Amino acid sequence: MKVVVFVESRDGQLKKASLEALARAYALSGNQDAEVAAVVIGEELSAVVEALKQRGAAKVYTAADVQVKTYHASLYAACLVAAAEDFGAEVVVAMATPMGRDVTARFAAKTDSGLLTDLVDFQVENGVLVGGRKPLYAGKVIAKMKYKGAGKYKVASFRVNTMSVPESLPGAAETVPLTLPQAPLAADFACTQVSSTGVKTVDLSEADIIISGGRSLGGAEKFKILRDCAEVLGAAVGASRAAVDAGFASHDMQVGQTGKTVNPSLYIACGISGAIQHMAGMRTSKIIVAINTDPEAAIFKVADYGLVADLFEAVPCLQAKVQELKQG
Amino acid sequence: MKIMVLLKETADTEAKIEIDPQGKQLSFGAQKPIVNPYDEFAVEAAVSLKEKMGGDTEVIAASYGPATVKDRMMRALAMGADRGALVVAPSGEALDGLALAQVFAALAKKEDVQMIWCGKQAIDDDNMHMVPMLAEKLGWGHVNVVGAMEWNGTDGFTNLAREVDGGQTEHYTAKLPLVLGANKSLNKPRYAPVPKVLQAKKKPFAQLSVEDLGLNMETLLAGVLTEVDSLELPPAKPAGRMVEGETVEAMVSNLVTLLRDEAKVL
Numbered sequence: 113m114k115v116v117v118f119v120e121s122r123d124g125q126l127k128k129a130s131l132e133a134l135a136r137a138y139a140l141s142g143n144q145d146a147e148v149a150a151v152v153i154g155e156e157l158s159a160v161v162e163a164l165k166q167r168g169a170a171k172v173y174t175a176a177d178v179q180v181k182t183y184h185a186s187l188y189a190a191c192l193v194a195a196a197e198d199f200g201a202e203v204v205v206a207m208a209t210p211m212g213r214d215v216t217a218r219f220a221a222k223t224d225s226g227l228l229t230d231l232v233d234f235q236v237e238n239g240v241l242v243g244g245r246k247p248l249y250a251g252k253v254i255a256k257m258k259y260k261g262a263g264k265y266k267v268a269s270f271r272v273n274t275m276s277v278p279e280s281l282p283g284a285a286e287t288v289p290l291t292l293p294q295a296p297l298a299a300d301f302a303c304t305q306v307s308s309t310g311v312k313t314v315d316l317s318e319a320d321i322i323i324s325g326g327r328s329l330g331g332a333e334k335f336k337i338l339r340d341c342a343e344v345l346g347a348a349v350g351a352s353r354a355a356v357d358a359g360f361a362s363h364d365m366q367v368g369q370t371g372k373t374v375n376p377s378l379y380i381a382c383g384i385s386g387a388i389q390h391m392a393g394m395r396t397s398k399i400i401v402a403i404n405t406d407p408e409a410a411i412f413k414v415a416d417y418g419l420v421a422d423l424f425e426a427v428p429c430l431q432a433k434v435q436e437l438k439q440g
Numbered sequence: 441m442k443i444m445v446l447l448k449e450t451a452d453t454e455a456k457i458e459i460d461p462q463g464k465q466l467s468f469g470a471q472k473p474i475v476n477p478y479d480e481f482a483v484e485a486a487v488s489l490k491e492k493m494g495g496d497t498e499v500i501a502a503s504y505g506p507a508t509v510k511d512r513m514m515r516a517l518a519m520g521a522d523r524g525a526l527v528v529a530p531s532g533e534a535l536d537g538l539a540l541a542q543v544f545a546a547l548a549k550k551e552d553v554q555m556i557w558c559g560k561q562a563i564d565d566d567n568m569h570m571v572p573m574l575a576e577k578l579g580w581g582h583v584n585v586v587g588a589m590e591w592n593g594t595d596g597f598t599n600l601a602r603e604v605d606g607g608q609t610e611h612y613t614a615k616l617p618l619v620l621g622a623n624k625s626l627n628k629p630r631y632a633p634v635p636k637v638l639q640a641k642k643k644p645f646a647q648l649s650v651e652d653l654g655l656n657m658e659t660l661l662a663g664v665l666t667e668v669d670s671l672e673l674p675p676a677k678p679a680g681r682m683v684e685g686e687t688v689e690a691m692v693s694n695l696v697t698l699l700r701d702e703a704k705v706l
Contacts, residue, residue: 210604217569221576226665263665300615301581309607363625378705429692
C-alpha cells in the first residue's frame with residue numbers, strides 16, 4: 113500500500129510528532145519503506161530532510177520556498193496533492209496536530225477523499241486500509257470508523273503518543289523537489305508572523321509527562337512550583353478551566369473540554385477537583401496521579417495513584433525526590 | 441454584508457452515554473442536547489462584528505439536522521443573529537463532514553454570504569475539519585482556532601490569531617471571503633436576557649431541504665466517504681489506589697517508587 117506522510121517543520125526543525133507519523137506510515141505500508149514517501153514543506157529544509165533518514169521513508173518530497181515559510185493551508189494542501197499524485201499514493205497520513213488536522217481536511221476536500229481524524233489505530237484487510245478506531249465524546253465512547261464509497265485517497269490523522277516510535281527504520285529518504293503549485297488563493301491571505309508566548313515549554317499535546325494545577329493554587333505566581341517541578345520531570349505544565357478562568361494560567365495551558373485533549377504517559381493533577389470537563393481532556397493518559405487535600409474529590413476516581421495531601425507540600429517534595437532519582 | 445454562523449447540535453457534556461446492544465446507536469438519557477459550546481464563541485464573533493460594521497450587515501444562524509434543531513438555534517437568535525436557516529435532514533441518512541461541507545457551501549452561495557463562522561470543533565466527534573473543508577469547497581481562505589481578531593473596518597482582518605501548539609500563535613492578514621473557526625479565547629459569549637429570548641422566537645426562520653439548495657440527496661449520499669462501523673465503551677479502568685505514608689514526604693517517596701517500579705513511567 114503506497115502511503116504519503118505529511119511531515120511538519122517549523123523554523124527549519126522537524127516536529128517530533130512527525131516521526132510517529134512516519135512510523136505509522138511504515139506500518140501501514142506493511143513495513144515496505146519503498147512504499148512510503150514523506151512530504152515536507154517550508155523555507156529551509158536541509159536539517160529536516162537529514163532527520164528523516166532511516167525513519168521509514170524511501171522518498172522525501174520537498175517544497176522549499178519562501179512562500180511556504182509559514183503555514184498556508186491551501187498551498188500546503190496543494191503540495192500534498194502534487195506529491196500524492198506523483199507517488200501514486202492510496203493513503204495519506206499526518207499526525208492529529210493543529211497543522212496536521214488542518215492540512216488533511218483541506219486536502220480531503222480538494223481531492224474528494226474520505227478523512228478519518230484522530231485515529232488511535234488502523235485496520236488493514238487484504239492490503240487495503242479499511243478504517244481505524246477513534247475516541248468520541250472526549251473518550252467516553254470508542255468508535256470503529258470505516259471508509260466507504262469512491263474517495264480518491266484514504267486520508268487519516270493519528271492521535272499523538274498512540275504508538276511507540278522505533279529508534280530507526282529502513283528508508284534512505286531520497287529527496288524529490290516539488291514544484292510549488294500556483295497560489296490557489298488571492299495574494300491577500302497570508303500568515304505574516306508566528307509569535308510565541310516566550311516561555312519555552314514542552315508542547316502539551318506532545319508531552320510525555322504533564323503536571324497540571326487547579327484553582328486551589330490561588331494565583332498565577334503559584335504556578336511557579338509546578339513549573340519548577342516540571343523542569344526536573346521534563347514535563348509540560350497544564351491547568352484546569354477553573355484556574356484559567358480565574359486568570360492564573362493562559363488558555364493555551366487549559367486541559368479539558370474547551371481546552372486541549374492530552375494523552376501523556378503520566379498526568380499529575382495538583383489541586384484539581386476533577387470536573388467532567390477536565391477529565392474529558394485527560395482521561396486517556398496512561399497513568400494519572402492526583403494530589404488533593406479533599407479525599408472525596410472526583411479526580412481520585414480516575415487516578416491510578418491518589419495522594420491526600422497539600423500540593424504546596426507535596427509538589428516541592430516530588431521535585432526533590434525526582435531530582436534524587438535522576439542523579440542517583 | 442452577510443455573515444453566516446454554523447451551529448451543531450451535540451449531546452450535553454454531563455449526559456450519561458449508553459450504546460445499544462448492536463453497538464450502532466448512542467443514547468444520552470434524559471439530558472437535552474445543547475449547541476456545541478464552541479459555536480457560541482462563533483455566534484459572539486459574528487454578532488460583535490455586525491455591531492462594529494453597522495449598516496445592513498446581517499447574521500444568519502444555520503444548521504443541518506432534524507427539525508428539532510430549531511430549538512437549539514434560538515440561542516443564536518437571542519444572542520443577536522437576525523434569522524435562522526435550517527437545512528432539514530431526511531431521517532436516517534447520515535452525512536459525513538465532506539458531504540456536509542457541500543451542503544453548507546451551497547447554502548453560503550444561495551445566501552451570498554462573505555464570511556462564515558464555526559466553532560473550531562464540535563465536542564462530539566472532535567473532528568476539527570468543517571472549517572478547512574467548507575473553505576476548500578468554496579475556494580476561500582480559512583483560519584481555524586481563532587483566538588483574537590482585528591477587523592480592518594472594510595473588507596478583511598489585519599490580524600487573525602490562530603492558536604497552534606507549543607505556546608505559538610500564527611498571525612494572519614486576510615481579506616474576505618473567509619471561513620473562520622472560533623476558539624474559546626476569542627470572546628465571552630453574551631448573556632441573552634428574557635426579552636431577547638422571546639424576541640428570538642419572532643425572528644424569521646427558514647426550513648430548507650437539500651433540493652432547495654440545488655443539491656440532491658442521492659448524490660450527497662454517494663459522496664459520503666466515511667462512516668461509523670460500530671461503537672463501544674472504553675475498557676473500564678481498574679480502580680486506583682491511595683498512596684499512604686506517615687508524612688507527605690513519605691507519601692511522595694512511595695509514589696515515586698510506584699511510578700518507577702510499578703507504572704514504569706519515571
